[in-house]
Amino acid sequence: MGIGTGIALVVIGAILAFAVNVDLGGVVNLSLIGYILMGAGVVVFLISLVLVLRRRTSTATTRTAVDPASGEQITRSTRDTNDPLV
Template identity: 85%
Template sequence: MGIGSGIALFVIGAILAFAVNIDLGGAVDLTTIGYILMGAGVVVFLISLVFTLRRRQTTATTRTAVDPASGEQVTRQTRDSNDPLV
């Protein structure tokens, strides 16, 4: 499930909670089901957002040292990323 699934659950829950006025005999309350779907949609959206933001973290490290043999300054750059396209 992704961000779109969370939004879809929230919208379906809002429709059931606020727009549908059908009496199903008291055994099923569509308003309560709508609120439950809205809550699940928010949870799925937030979890998906956290995983998306964690995946895009990048760490860049630059090290500068002097080579003892030649006396030259050597700079090494390292980029570590969870996303292979970065």
């Protein structure tokens, strides 16, 4: 959700900075607001990207034991990912 918000802010800021040519009597500078929104969008995008990449960690666990009935060595491997989408 944060990545999409960052992209949306960049797009809205670019529209205000480059496509809108309205004179509001010097009260509001739409180009400056557009540049501010683009900067905020880049910051939101980068923070969201760092958080998404940080969340995708995985842990591998290997356990070895001896079966008391047969005397065989048993190895069990599990892999746990913290990413809910996987």
